[in-house]
Each structure stands twice: as structure tokens, then as C-alpha cells.
Amino acid sequence: METGDSRERTDRLALGAWVKLARSAESVSTRIHGHLAAYRLTVSQFGVLEALYHVGPLSQRSLARKILKSTGNMTHVLNNMEKRGLVxxxxxxxxxxxxxxxxxxxxxxxxxxVFPRHAEIVRREMSILNTTEQHELGRLCRKLGLQTKEP
Amino acid sequence: METGDSRERTDRLALGAWVKLARSAESVSTRIHGHLAAYRLTVSQFGVLEALYHVGPLSQRSLARKILKSTGNMTHVLNNMEKRGLVxxxxxxxxxxxxxxxxxxxxxxxxxxVFPRHAEIVRREMSILNTTEQHELGRLCRKLGLQTKEP
DNA sequence: GCCATATTGTTTGATATCAAACAATCCCGT
DNA sequence: ACGGGATTGTTTGATATCAAACAATATGGC
Structure with a gap:
């Protein structure tokens, strides 16, 4: 499809973009989710709260798909949340x-x-990018994430 | 700084961008790292191999910083890799x-x-974005990730 | 030089996560 | 109907991860 040289170049570009994407997601995530500990919430638990709050009641399977975790894990997460009387x-x-x-x-x-604080922290973290940049980032990430999951 | 209305708008934009960033990183990661199982490598182990290969010998602490994991975890990861004779x-x-x-x-x-296969898979995954878009994604993510860690 | 403080790696105890196997139930083609 | 394959949630066993406490060593101020 391409000559060796151009292939190396596209590899480097793709690798660079991927590494930056992964690292930024991970470090931003750490900073964003720090405050959840104060409520004794894990990231998964917060994801469940958020999904139920914004979408309404859901099956365990849908929840697992929403927060990108296995159904076995979802059982565990929900057991803990049920013990605490959250769900x-x-x-x-x-x-x-x-x-x-x-x-x-x-x-x-x-x-x-929790949610308003969360929104505020996210806004602050993302505010390094201007409005146009945030739109563009969202567009690129959506395109990437939407890659076919099951053909 | 802003009126309530504009604040809600920027919150929504930031939240949307962040969710898309997080989800795309997670789903692309799953797809990219699937092949590592064939080599009985975890993502962390692969990160260590990659860092040592491209940078040369490193202390455990530097490695931990590079792959964004705790030093306690690094001890564990390296123990496993040492048992297998990789490091x-x-x-x-x-x-x-x-x-x-x-x-x-x-x-x-x-x-x-492993690395050439990895590069190939990353190239394939990212190829949904054209060259310009990959550059732009890299730029935006770098800006985001570089946020001050310790003030 | 000496001590207080910081840094490095390890240990420990608690969680989180997954994959695989499983049971119960659903659904569709015949 | 009904029987086989799909789907839903659970269990189980293995790993991965973190935070906190720790021991050994380094470093900088006095």
C-alpha cells in the first residue's frame, strides 16, 4: 500500500498520537477522579451513579457496557453499592x-x-484548551472510539 | 468569571470532550493491547519492555513514572518479569x-x-484519522497531559 | 562532620478487575 | 410446542493495583 519509508513515517505518527492520547487520558483521569475518594467512591461506582442518574434504571449488562467493564465486575461493584444503600x-x-x-x-x-463538583473539576482541567480545541478533540476522539466493535 | 448560562455551556462542552477522550482511550487500548495476551504480557509489562528498549536501563522509580503506576506495583511487575527472565x-x-x-x-x-506487530496494530487503529488529524490529536493531548503535576 | 529530611525500593492488606465456567431464562426456527 | 443456541447475572480463581508503613540510603543545612 505504501513504500517502506512512508510506512515508517505513518507508524511513528500513529504511535506518537496514540501514546499522547493514552497518557493524557490517564493523567487527566487521575487528576479528575482524585476528589471521588472523599466520598468513598471508585471511578466505576461514580460511572454507575452517573449513568443511572442521567439515563434512568438500567440492567447490569447495559451498565457494564456503559462503563466498559465486565459483567462479573459489575456484579461486584453493584454489591458494594447496594451494601451502602446507593442502588x-x-x-x-x-x-x-x-x-x-x-x-x-x-x-x-x-x-x-458529587456531580457539580465533578463538572467543575472537569471544566477546570479541560480549560487549557479553548472552545474550538475542545470541540475538535471531542470530534477526533469520537471518530476513534466509534471504530466497529463487532463486525 | 462567566454568567451562569455560559458556565453551563462550557461545563457541557468540557464534560463531553472529557468523556469522549476517556472512552476512546479505553476502547482503543482494549483493541490495541489484545495481541499482548499471546505473549503473556500485561500492558504494564509491555510498557516496561518498551521503555527499557528505547531509553536504556532505568531505575524502578523512573519506570514507575514512565508507565504511570505506583512504585509498589512496579516492584510486583518487575518481579514477574524477572522470574520470566525478561529483565x-x-x-x-x-x-x-x-x-x-x-x-x-x-x-x-x-x-x-512484539514491537513491530504493536506498531502495525496502532497504525491500523489510528488510520481512521488522516495525517493532519493525528497531528492535531497529538497536539491537543500533549497540551492536556502536560498540566502541572506538582506545583 | 552530624542530624533532619527526602528519596528509593519493598512489604502488606485491601480492592478492583478479568476470563471462564456456570445456571437460569429467553427466543427462534422448525 | 419444543429443543438448541443466545443472553443475563453470578461465582470462582488468578492478577493487578494502590496506599500506607517501612527500612535503607542519600543529601543538604548548620
């Missing part, structure tokens, strides 16, 4: 294999507390 | 607390095998 499992009447995961009042209150 | 710990003559981590011949051979 409630409710049998799905339409499918007796499935459960609907609901936010409890306590979970709703917590996410209403 | 060798060598006392640093200038600082008796520190060790220099070296690639063994076996480790060098392995990374020479």
Missing part, C-alpha cells in the same frame, strides 16, 4: 433473568452532591 | 538504594518481536 436491584418483570438497577434516594442525593 | 536488576553503583533495571537478551528479543 437497589429490582427484578425485571419482562425478563426474569434480568434485574433493573435503580438509584435509591441516598444514591440520588449523593450523585447530586 | 535483570543490577545495583546502581552511584546510589546504593537504587537498582538499574536492564533488559536481558531474552527480553530484548521479545520486544523486538
Amino acid at each position: 437497589r436491584r429490582q427484578p425485571d418483570p419482562k425478563d426474569r433473568r434480568a434485574v433493573e438497577v435503580h438509584l435509591t434516594r441516598k444514591g440520588t442525593q449523593l450523585v447530586r452532591n | 535483570r536488576r543490577q545495583p546502581d553503583p552511584k546510589d546504593r538504594r537504587a537498582v538499574e533495571v536492564h533488559l536481558t537478551r531474552k527480553g530484548t528479543q521479545l520486544v523486538r518481536n
Whole structure:
């Protein structure tokens, strides 16, 4: 498809872009999620709260897909959250294999507390980029992430 | 600094950009690192091989910083790699607390095998973006990641 | 030179995560 | 109907990861 030389060049460019993407995501993530410890929330737990709050009740499988974790892990995460009274499992009447995961009042209150702080921190972290740049970053990342998962 | 309305707008933009960044990094990472399992390498182990191969011998602390993991974890990762004969710990003559981590011949051979495949996969994954876009993505991510770590 | 403080690597205990195997249930083609 | 394959959630066993406490060594101020 390409000559060896041009191939090396595109490899270097792709590797560089990928490394920068991975490192920036990881270091920004560390900075953004630092404050969650104050609420004894893990990143996964926060992801679950956020999804349930914004989307409404979901099955465990949908939750797992949303936060990109395995279903086995989701069982574990939800067990911990249920113990703390943040979520409630409710049998799905339409499918007796499935459960609907609901936010409890306590979970709703917590996410209403945490989310504004979260948004503020994200805004601050991203504010190094101007509006146009944030749009462009979002566009490029969406394109990348949307690569076909199952052909 | 801003009116409430504009604040909500910038919050939404920042949150959107951040979510897309995080999700694309995670899903691309999964796709890129799938092939490492064939070599019984974890992502951290591959990161160590890569760093040592391209930079030369490094202390555990530098390695930990390079792959963004804790030093405690680095001890664990290196123990596993040492058991497999991929790296060798060598006392640093200038600082008796520190060790220099070296690639063994076996480790060098392995990374020479794995790296070209890795580069190829990364190139393929990133090829959804054209050259200009990859440059731009790299630039934006570098800016984001470079945010001051310790003030 | 000596001591307080910092840095390096290790240990330890607690979580998080995954993959694989599993049971229960659903669904579709015949 | 119904039987085989798909889907949902759980369990299990193995790893990975972190934070915190620790021991050994280095370093800089006095």
C-alpha cells in the first residue's frame, strides 16, 4: 500500500498520537477522579451513579457496557453499592433473568452532591484548551472510539 | 468569571470532550493491547519492555513514572518479569538504594518481536484519522497531559 | 562532620478487575 | 410446542493495583 519509508513515517505518527492520547487520558483521569475518594467512591461506582442518574434504571449488562467493564465486575461493584444503600436491584418483570438497577434516594442525593463538583473539576482541567480545541478533540476522539466493535 | 448560562455551556462542552477522550482511550487500548495476551504480557509489562528498549536501563522509580503506576506495583511487575527472565536488576553503583533495571537478551528479543506487530496494530487503529488529524490529536493531548503535576 | 529530611525500593492488606465456567431464562426456527 | 443456541447475572480463581508503613540510603543545612 505504501513504500517502506512512508510506512515508517505513518507508524511513528500513529504511535506518537496514540501514546499522547493514552497518557493524557490517564493523567487527566487521575487528576479528575482524585476528589471521588472523599466520598468513598471508585471511578466505576461514580460511572454507575452517573449513568443511572442521567439515563434512568438500567440492567447490569447495559451498565457494564456503559462503563466498559465486565459483567462479573459489575456484579461486584453493584454489591458494594447496594451494601451502602446507593442502588437497589429490582427484578425485571419482562425478563426474569434480568434485574433493573435503580438509584435509591441516598444514591440520588449523593450523585447530586458529587456531580457539580465533578463538572467543575472537569471544566477546570479541560480549560487549557479553548472552545474550538475542545470541540475538535471531542470530534477526533469520537471518530476513534466509534471504530466497529463487532463486525 | 462567566454568567451562569455560559458556565453551563462550557461545563457541557468540557464534560463531553472529557468523556469522549476517556472512552476512546479505553476502547482503543482494549483493541490495541489484545495481541499482548499471546505473549503473556500485561500492558504494564509491555510498557516496561518498551521503555527499557528505547531509553536504556532505568531505575524502578523512573519506570514507575514512565508507565504511570505506583512504585509498589512496579516492584510486583518487575518481579514477574524477572522470574520470566525478561529483565535483570543490577545495583546502581552511584546510589546504593537504587537498582538499574536492564533488559536481558531474552527480553530484548521479545520486544523486538512484539514491537513491530504493536506498531502495525496502532497504525491500523489510528488510520481512521488522516495525517493532519493525528497531528492535531497529538497536539491537543500533549497540551492536556502536560498540566502541572506538582506545583 | 552530624542530624533532619527526602528519596528509593519493598512489604502488606485491601480492592478492583478479568476470563471462564456456570445456571437460569429467553427466543427462534422448525 | 419444543429443543438448541443466545443472553443475563453470578461465582470462582488468578492478577493487578494502590496506599500506607517501612527500612535503607542519600543529601543538604548548620
